[in-house]
Amino acid sequence: MVPPSPSTSDDKSPRRARARAILEAAEAILVEEGYEALSARAVAERAGVNKALVFYYWGSTAELFERVLERYYARHKDALREAFGQDGSLEERLHRGLDGYLDFMEANQAYARLVQQQVSTGGPHLALVQRHLGELLGATSELLAALTPQGGPLSAKHFHLSLSAAVINYFTYAPVLGEEHWGRDPMSAEALAERRAHLHWMVDAWLRALDATLPQGTRPAPTGGQR
Amino acid sequence: MVPPSPSTSDDKSPRRARARAILEAAEAILVEEGYEALSARAVAERAGVNKALVFYYWGSTAELFERVLERYYARHKDALREAFGQDGSLEERLHRGLDGYLDFMEANQAYARLVQQQVSTGGPHLALVQRHLGELLGATSELLAALTPQGGPLSAKHFHLSLSAAVINYFTYAPVLGEEHWGRDPMSAEALAERRAHLHWMVDAWLRALDATLPQGTRPAPTGGQR
DNA sequence: ACGCGCTTTGACCGATCGGTTAATACCCTG
DNA sequence: CAGGGTATTAACCGATCGGTCAAAGCGCGT
Numbered sequence: 001m002v003p004p005s006p007s008t009s010d011d012k013s014p015r016r017a018r019a020r021a022i023l024e025a026a027e028a029i030l031v032e033e034g035y036e037a038l039s040a041r042a043v044a045e046r047a048g049v050n051k052a053l054v055f056y057y058w059g060s061t062a063e064l065f066e067r068v069l070e071r072y073y074a075r076h077k078d079a080l081r082e083a084f085g086q087d088g089s090l091e092e093r094l095h096r097g098l099d100g101y102l103d104f105m106e107a108n109q110a111y112a113r114l115v116q117q118q119v120s121t122g123g124p125h126l127a128l129v130q131r132h133l134g135e136l137l138g139a140t141s142e143l144l145a146a147l148t149p150q151g152g153p154l155s156a157k158h159f160h161l162s163l164s165a166a167v168i169n170y171f172t173y174a175p176v177l178g179e180e181h182w183g184r185d186p187m188s189a190e191a192l193a194e195r196r197a198h199l200h201w202m203v204d205a206w207l208r209a210l211d212a213t214l215p216q217g218t219r220p221a222p223t224g225g226q227r
Numbered sequence: 228m229v230p231p232s233p234s235t236s237d238d239k240s241p242r243r244a245r246a247r248a249i250l251e252a253a254e255a256i257l258v259e260e261g262y263e264a265l266s267a268r269a270v271a272e273r274a275g276v277n278k279a280l281v282f283y284y285w286g287s288t289a290e291l292f293e294r295v296l297e298r299y300y301a302r303h304k305d306a307l308r309e310a311f312g313q314d315g316s317l318e319e320r321l322h323r324g325l326d327g328y329l330d331f332m333e334a335n336q337a338y339a340r341l342v343q344q345q346v347s348t349g350g351p352h353l354a355l356v357q358r359h360l361g362e363l364l365g366a367t368s369e370l371l372a373a374l375t376p377q378g379g380p381l382s383a384k385h386f387h388l389s390l391s392a393a394v395i396n397y398f399t400y401a402p403v404l405g406e407e408h409w410g411r412d413p414m415s416a417e418a419l420a421e422r423r424a425h426l427h428w429m430v431d432a433w434l435r436a437l438d439a440t441l442p443q444g445t446r447p448a449p450t451g452g453q454r
Numbered sequence: 455a456c457g458c459g460c461t462t463t464g465a466c467c468g469a470t471c472g473g474t475t476a477a478t479a480c481c482c483t484g
Numbered sequence: 485c486a487g488g489g490t491a492t493t494a495a496c497c498g499a500t501c502g503g504t505c506a507a508a509g510c511g512c513g514t
Contacts, residue, residue: 018491034349040472050493055473062472116347120340120399122261133400134408153424157409161400162393162429169392172347173360181361182384197380201436202389208439209432245461267502277463282503289502 019057022047027068031110035117038065066128069118072111073132079104080139090146091207095200097143098163102196105171109187112171136160147210154213159206166202170195246284249274254295258337262344265292293355296345299338300359306331307366317373318434322427324370325390329423332398336414339398363387374437381440386433393429397422 025047029038040061044051058064083100084093105112118129137160144156174186174195184191252274256265267288271278285291310327311320332339345356364387371383401413401422411418 015491036348039470041470051472052474052494053492056491060472113347113349116343116399119403120343120347121263122340126403130403130405130408133404137404137408151410153421153428158422158425161397162389162425165392165396165400166389169396170388172343173388173392176346176353176357177360177364178357181357181364183378194380195385198385198389201380201440202433205432205436206429208436209428212435213428242460266500268500278502279464279504280462283461287502 015057018049018053022049022054022057023064023067025049026064027071030065030068030114035065035114035123062124066125069114069125069128072108072114075108076104076111077136080136084143090143093143094203094207098167098199098203099196101164101167102192102199105167106192109171112168116168116172136164147207149214154210163199163203166199242284245276245280249276249281249284250291250294252276253291254298257292257295257341262292262341262350289351293352296341296352296355299335299341302335303331303338304363307363311370317370320370321430321434325394325426325430326423328391328394329419329426332394333419336398339395343395343399363391374434376441381437390426390430393426 022043026038026043029042029046033042038061040051040054043061043064044054054061054064058067079100080097083103084097086093086096088096115129117123118125123129137157140160141156144159148154148156148159170186174182174191177186179185182191186192186195249270253265253270256269256273260269265288267278267281270288270291271281281288281291285294306327307324310330311324313320313323315323342356344350345352364384367387368383371386375381375383375386397413401409401418404413406412409418413419413422
């Protein structure tokens with residue numbers, strides 16, 4: 001027996017190939033059938049491999065799932081970094097960041113479901129999700145610091161939560177509403193473009209309202225409530 | 228053996244008492260431990276009752292869950308109806324509706340988790356959730372018809388989705404972020420009040436931006452995109 | 455006291471789960 | 485060819501799940 005060592009990423013090639021095949025099978029199942037369909041047996045069958053190999057290479061199904069989820073988070077952060085990193089005014093970068101976010105979500109529709117599912121079930125992988133959610137919140141809060149007060153109802157974290165909610169929940173709720181309630185297939189290119197326009201409009205509305213609400217150009221730091 | 232008939236609500240009292248006790252036990256488990264902890268055995272144990280009685284009175288655990296969920300939906304709709312039904316300008320009623328929504332969510336924090344969990348897992352009760360989500364969407368869309376265009380990115384359904392996302396996801400995501408990432412206990416009275424203020428501010432920002440975007444007082448009906 | 459119908463019980467079923475293990479196949483090196 | 489580490493396999497384990505069932509308890513009218 002050998003130390004499973006699924007973490008080190010540069011092993012001998014045949015070993016890594018098998019391990020990767022199993023990981024890919026797991027991701028495919030998550031994408032197509034969701035979290036509850038992810039069983040060691042299902043993964044093994046999909047990868048064309050004996051069930052025991054799943055444990056041999058990955059130790060447990062939980063580990064396997066977390067690796068898939070971490071790949072998603074890594075890709076997500078890359079996408080945001082790239083979209084945000086361009087030059088331009090903060091407003092422009094904000095809109096570009098939103099576009100990058102949406103591009104990523106459109107391309108990885110399972111991601112929203114998986115995260116939201118862990119969050120809403122208090123699943124066994126909450127700690128991992130919590131860590132990444134915290135990182136994302138911290139990063140955007142830093143970027144918005146120039147626009148919003150540091151505390152109170154107009155602080156960056158509220159906008160982060162509201163915007164990401166409006167993004168994520170489209171991908172989780174709209175498909176459930178479906179064509180009959182939403183009016184058309186929510187995942188069609190036209191519907192996605194319409195949603196994108198809505199979110200950009202919303203961001204603009206926020207920016208304008210922030211300008212109107214906060215007196216001078218830079219942020220004051222009110223702690224008290226609004227309204 | 229007798230027809231289980233869990234639906235009829237006015238039976239003999241001893242029978243209903245037992246059935247209710249089981250239902251309450253199920254709800255308690257859902258509130259305290261979540262959906263995956265809802266097993267026939269757990270319910271029976273909690274209700275102090277033989278496991279077979281769960282099936283005798285409710286037919287299946289699925290039925291039991293749906294009854295609990297439907298009670299939540301009924302209460303939710305009552306709360307919204309009452310909050311919206313007051314007189315006043317549409318804007319005032321909108322803010323009151325938001326307050327009613329938030330009051331309800333604060334008082335029933337399990338509700339958001341249960342719904343979101345069904346949505347994000349594609350759970351076995353999606354059909355029920357879909358029906359109620361559709362009803363809620365239809366109702367608010369009707370109310371907003373006077374303020375928003377009938378189609379496109381500023382149509383009522385987009386605002387419904389964005390607002391409910393911003394409300395619901397606070398109750399599902401903020402607790403996961405926790406005190407360490409959110410800055411203080413997100414479910415404390417002060418944090419809840421701050422979130423409430425944020426959402427009211429957001430609605431106001433939307434209303435002002437809608438006024439600025441749409442030329443005359445009443446709605447035009449553009450179909451095309453924005454931005 | 456009897457019987458009848460509703461209620462309650464514990465034992466049981468088959469399926470599925472994650473995970474283990476001991477035996478075997480494979481392959482490369484000496 | 486021999487040996488040793490790696491990879492792979494089938495069989496097995498205990499736990500849990502939803503659900504069923506036949507028997508037993510029980511209350512009540514006759």
